[in-house]
Amino acid sequence: MDPNLSEEHKAYLRKRKRETRTVSFFRALIVLAFFAAWELAARCGLLDPFIFSSPSRAFLCLWGLLKDRTLFLHAGVTLAEAAAGFFAGSVLGGLLAFLLWWFPRAERVLDPYLVVINSLPKIALGPVIIVWVGSGYSSILTVTLLVSVVCTVIGVLAGFREVDREKITLLKSFGAGKGQIFFYAVFPASIPSVVSALKINVGMTWVGVIVGEFLVSRSGLGYLIVYGGQVFRMDLVMGSVLILSALSAGMYALVAFAEKKARKFLGE
Amino acid sequence: MNRTLSEAGAPLLAFRDVYLRYHTPEQEITALGGVSFEVREGEFLVLLGPSGCGKSTILSLAAGLLSPSAGEVRWKAPEKTGIPRIGYMFQHDGLFPWLTVTDNALLGPRIRREPLPEKKRKVEKLLEQYGLGAFRKSFPRELSGGMRQRAALIRTLASDPGLLLLDEPFSALDYQTRITVSGDIAGIIRREGKTAVMVTHDVAEAISLADRILILSERPSTIRRVLKVDIPERDVPARRASPRFGELFEIIWKEMKSEDGSQPLGGA
Numbered sequence: 001m002d003p004n005l006s007e008e009h010k011a012y013l014r015k016r017k018r019e020t021r022t023v024s025f026f027r028a029l030i031v032l033a034f035f036a037a038w039e040l041a042a043r044c045g046l047l048d049p050f051i052f053s054s055p056s057r058a059f060l061c062l063w064g065l066l067k068d069r070t071l072f073l074h075a076g077v078t079l080a081e082a083a084a085g086f087f088a089g090s091v092l093g094g095l096l097a098f099l100l101w102w103f104p105r106a107e108r109v110l111d112p113y114l115v116v117i118n119s120l121p122k123i124a125l126g127p128v129i130i131v132w133v134g135s136g137y138s139s140i141l142t143v144t145l146l147v148s149v150v151c152t153v154i155g156v157l158a159g160f161r162e163v164d165r166e167k168i169t170l171l172k173s174f175g176a177g178k179g180q181i182f183f184y185a186v187f188p189a190s191i192p193s194v195v196s197a198l199k200i201n202v203g204m205t206w207v208g209v210i211v212g213e214f215l216v217s218r219s220g221l222g223y224l225i226v227y228g229g230q231v232f233r234m235d236l237v238m239g240s241v242l243i244l245s246a247l248s249a250g251m252y253a254l255v256a257f258a259e260k261k262a263r264k265f266l267g268e
Numbered sequence: 269m270n271r272t273l274s275e276a277g278a279p280l281l282a283f284r285d286v287y288l289r290y291h292t293p294e295q296e297i298t299a300l301g302g303v304s305f306e307v308r309e310g311e312f313l314v315l316l317g318p319s320g321c322g323k324s325t326i327l328s329l330a331a332g333l334l335s336p337s338a339g340e341v342r343w344k345a346p347e348k349t350g351i352p353r354i355g356y357m358f359q360h361d362g363l364f365p366w367l368t369v370t371d372n373a374l375l376g377p378r379i380r381r382e383p384l385p386e387k388k389r390k391v392e393k394l395l396e397q398y399g400l401g402a403f404r405k406s407f408p409r410e411l412s413g414g415m416r417q418r419a420a421l422i423r424t425l426a427s428d429p430g431l432l433l434l435d436e437p438f439s440a441l442d443y444q445t446r447i448t449v450s451g452d453i454a455g456i457i458r459r460e461g462k463t464a465v466m467v468t469h470d471v472a473e474a475i476s477l478a479d480r481i482l483i484l485s486e487r488p489s490t491i492r493r494v495l496k497v498d499i500p501e502r503d504v505p506a507r508r509a510s511p512r513f514g515e516l517f518e519i520i521w522k523e524m525k526s527e528d529g530s531q532p533l534g535g536a
């Protein structure tokens with residue numbers, strides 16, 4: 001600690017540090033307690049390990065998959081699909097939002113459709129998508145886009161509309177056209193809200209990818225989950241779910257980091 | 269109807285019996301109910317009026333961003349646009365937080381696609397001259413409120429405006445800063461020989477800076493009175509010390525109070 005700090009401030013910093021440590025402690029405790037309870041319940045026969053698996057079995061199963069490298073294959077496939085879906089969904093959603101911003105009348109016409117489509121359970125269309133698009137990666141991508149694009153459009157468009165009127169008046173007084181207004185003010189000013197919209201998109205993407213894999217795939221974590229369920233290997237199912245949680249948390253953390261950078265860029 | 273003033277010696281800007289009505293689905297709002305005034309070349313004109321009376325509307329008309337519902341706005345402008353180049357300044361400095369001070373100042377030239385190196389030299393000279401030389405590469409958040417307003421002014425000056433429109437540029441600053449910064453900004457505008465129209469609802473600020481003051485009525489707005497500020501001193505503290513300052517303050521205060529119960533803002 002900086003020796004120049006006053007005693008009072010040092011005490012304050014110590015207290016804060018203690019608080020942070022306590023919070024982290026309880027967070028870790030919850031995870032540990034959860035796994036311990038699960039493990040114990042399975043060992044004492046409170047839960048049937050055949051149906052509920054157990055942490056040790058799930059990890060053992062993962063270890064086996066890790067050794068014969070199939071884990072990398074499946075996790076890799078799913079991660080690649082999610083990354084591609086996220087990228088395509090963000091670009092497509094951003095592009096559509098831009099078009100709606102550019103043509104306000106189109107936006108007004110389409111507004112109720114956006115709202116309705118956004119609230120529809122688009123996953124329900126999954127089986128139809130297979131018929132239309134075929135049973136391959138393109139189906140998975142289509143399901144993902146179906147789930148993520150509309151909510152991205154709505155989020156990004158809201159960001160575009162938040163931009164300060166004064167900035168736009170200023171650019172107009174410089175003689176800026178619509179494209180210049182977008183390039184110089186609307187786009188940079190809405191970067192943080194666009195990134196926030198993308199944060200929601202992360203969750204949507206994973207839903208789309210896993211459902212897509214449930215429906216069509218021969219590989220990937222979604223496939224392992226379905227396969228494990230069919231042959232009653234719950235440790236495979238639970239293990240895959242654990243990996244899935246880790247991957248999606250990682251992707252979310254990445255976007256959250258990007259958001260923090262973006263806010264800094266705007267001086268917030 | 270907007271036309272260009274061509275007669276020699278004519279004012280830079282003239283409003284002739286201008287009406288402006290806003291339309292919303294619920295109602296028609298007559299913001300301006302026959303406003304006539306002239307802005308002479310090189311003068312510092314202040315529009316003083318209660319809030320919501322249509323001051324910002326007058327500036328939008330002067331900038332050609334709005335057209336009058338009736339009456340006409342004329343400019344003396346040699347340029348082919350028919351409107352002199354406008355420099356806008358707002359309550360919130362309106363600097364783009366993601367651009368450095370220099371890049372902010374170059375926004376106008378960039379939008380008009382003017383040769384940048386030459387403009388850059390001009391901007392750097394202005395920054396140097398008005399005490400921001402060391403902050404060329406800083407971001408707006410690193411500047412104090414007063415410095416930000418100065419940077420915003422330099423941004424408008426970089427576009428060689430024929431007319432400066434200032435919409436309550438100091439009202440976001442605290443009282444102390446406001447007195448120094450307003451004097452500072454007005455001083456620069458005079459030194460650069462610019463014509464300015466400033467909006468405020470602060471009586472003391474109006475008398476401190478203006479050559480002439482137009483007092484606006486409540487909506488629908490008309491010009492209630494035109495006052496020449498007959499204090500020879502230009503510098504704000506000297507003006508405030510002059511006995512005439514108090515007299516003018518009294519006149520304006522009464523004028524603004526006579527109409528309705530509401531109190532104009534001020535305090536000498």
Ligand SMILES: Nc1ncnc2c1ncn2[C@@H]1O[C@H](COP(=O)(O)OP(=O)(O)OP(=O)(O)O)[C@@H](O)[C@H]1O
Pocket residue numbers: 290291292297299317318319320321322323324325326469487
């Ligand atoms: N785009 C608009 N549509 C409808 N009404 C508007 C619009 N812009 C302004 N008005 C109304 O016109 C009147 C004048 O507005 P204006 O912004 O010019 O006032 P102002 O004197 O600048 O007010 P303030 O002191 O609050 O800045 C207000 O009553 C406002 O509600």
Ligand SMILES: [Mg+2]
Pocket residue numbers: 323324325435
């Ligand atoms: Mg206003």
